[in-house]
Amino acid sequence: MGSGPYACGMWTDPKKYWEALTAATADRPAPCAVVEAGAWAHNRGELVRRVADARSDAGMTGSLPIRVASKSIRVRGLVESLLRRDGFAGVLAFTLAEANWLADHGVDDVVVGYPTADAAAISRLCADERRASAITLMVDAVEQLDLIDAVLPAARRPELRVALEVDVSYNLPGMRVGVYRSPVRAAQDARELAEKVAARQGFRLVGLMAYEAQLAGVGDVPSGSFIEQARTRAIQVLQSRSRPQVAEIRGEAVAQVREIAELEFVNGGGTGSIESTAQDESVTEIAAGSGLFGPGLFDHYRAFLPAPAAAFALDVVRKPTPDMATLLGGGWIASGPPSSSRLPVLTWPPGLGYVDEEMAGEVQTPLTGAEDLRVGDRVWLRHAKAGELAERVNHLTVVDAESVAVIAELPTYRGEGHAFL
Ligand SMILES: Cc1ncc(COP(=O)(O)O)c(C=O)c1O
Structure with a gap:
């Protein structure tokens, strides 16, 4: 069999990974959507590996x-x-x-x-x-x-x-x-x-x-x-x-x-x-x-677990109470039947939660468990669905977490002036 879920790569050490993404994109305004090169390459390889393994497990030739x-x-x-x-x-x-x-x-x-x-x-x-x-x-x-x-x-x-x-x-x-x-x-x-x-x-x-x-x-x-x-x-x-x-x-x-x-x-x-x-x-x-x-909805399959290759960072802009922090933006809700599974996944830092009455808001999202967050800090979220993230931003910043560097800016369909659906 192949390398298996989360086999290797910086995302296996979430603190290092998300802090590297924060550092690499610190000079870019939020909302800042990224794709991490190592995680993307891993996910790409995993798709191909899964096809090949399934075929060989069944004694089938050719991929x-x-x-x-x-x-x-x-x-x-x-x-x-x-x-x-x-x-x-x-x-x-x-x-x-x-x-x-x-x-x-x-x-x-x-x-x-x-x-x-x-x-x-x-x-x-x-x-x-x-x-x-x-x-x-x-x-x-x-x-x-x-x-x-x-x-x-x-x-x-x-x-x-x-x-x-x-x-x-x-x-x-x-x-x-x-x-x-x-x-x-x-x-x-x-x-x-x-x-x-x-x-x-x-x-x-x-x-x-x-x-x-x-x-x-x-x-x-x-x-x-x-x-x-x-x-x-x-x-x-x-x-x-x-x-x-x-x-x-x-x-x-x-x-x-x-x-x-x-x-x-x-x-x-x-x-x-x-x-x-x-x-x-x-x-x-x-x-x-x-x-x-590897969006949020794909965290829940037994057969595989993609690396969190795409994510977006939002700014903390105020502290309504000492243990809360409010993000500017956040309500990038995924399509489909409305349920908590459609919310962006609060990914980094750990321990954050939505407020039931407000959840992910249009222009502001208050979070609980945020005593360590200060105004100006960044929080990483992952969209529940894959492609819809690209409808929210004009470009994705391609980051290499290992070298803590931005390696490219790629326009989304929206960034190229297209809103196909
Ligand atoms: C016809 C069709 N094929 C395949 C897919 C699978 O795409 P994904 O790998 O993004 O889940 C979809 C998604 O809705 C689809 O509509």
Whole structure:
């Protein structure tokens, strides 16, 4: 097996690590968002190692490339740096406008992971053969093809690459475990949709995606309140039942669709499901992104523990009581069902807590357990989700904790003037 969670690296000594980040960025104004080079490199290596180990554990030959889930990064420089590395190939983009933009910057393999209804972006895609040959659109219904044809009919545009999305959520009577995405579930439905795409002028079916969100995006380490812990134990049971079913549904759908079209790729998984997705015979590539920054929600998986590569520092600006400190800002709450898991993780110094009535505030965040903090000190927080951090700042400061130095400033999508979602 490989190096395992938190195997080595400065983050294993949190005092040294966070104090090095504080010292390296002391001259930059808060909020200061960083990515630490050693932790990033470790996380990058871990994603590739996990794929390889899962394959060899199952006696499977050959590895699978990781398609970079850009929504979980949203920094073009980082996405491009991954594409230069062994083990990574292609981008899973989150909007067509983003995909056009990445293709214009030379990324030659971009799958848009979600259907689009953006007429302007469809026109841009069709206006350039290079974009059309680099980008694959996601569909799960004929209506999405109709919408594209209404923007530009097949005769007036290049052939467009299309992938089908298949639902692999886990359904029990009266209960759905997973996310609502594609209505296409049964292999027969996938085949029928594939036949419709294949019969349509102006589209070429090249891929299939089936994303097991209930495995990839839901942590299985019990934490939080008693009720939350009980919920996680129930999730563990549901996840273990869902795993073989995902492989079965995806495998059957792929077999059916392959009779209709030559698929270039079958995409599955995410950071949280690499072990099982890599062992699915029908999958040719795994999408992953969150495991690179290692955000708060990814602290709770039994199979792996990413290094805390991305974080942001805020200033202490006042002391409402001697044992409290107030940060300027802080309310960078993650998307999804509102719960404490969506709050930024108070990371350094240790022992800090939110005030129940205020939590992470819009412009100020009072913290308990802060008797040692003074006005002007810095507190490190980690966003619960990976890519959303980049929507809050114009650049990420790349820091090398070992040498206590800033090594680069990388613009985020927002810093390059883009708010794709
Ligand atoms: C289609 C798809 N694949 C993969 C992922 C996994 O990304 P990550 O590794 O960031 O969890 C996501 C995240 O939502 C997704 O929507």
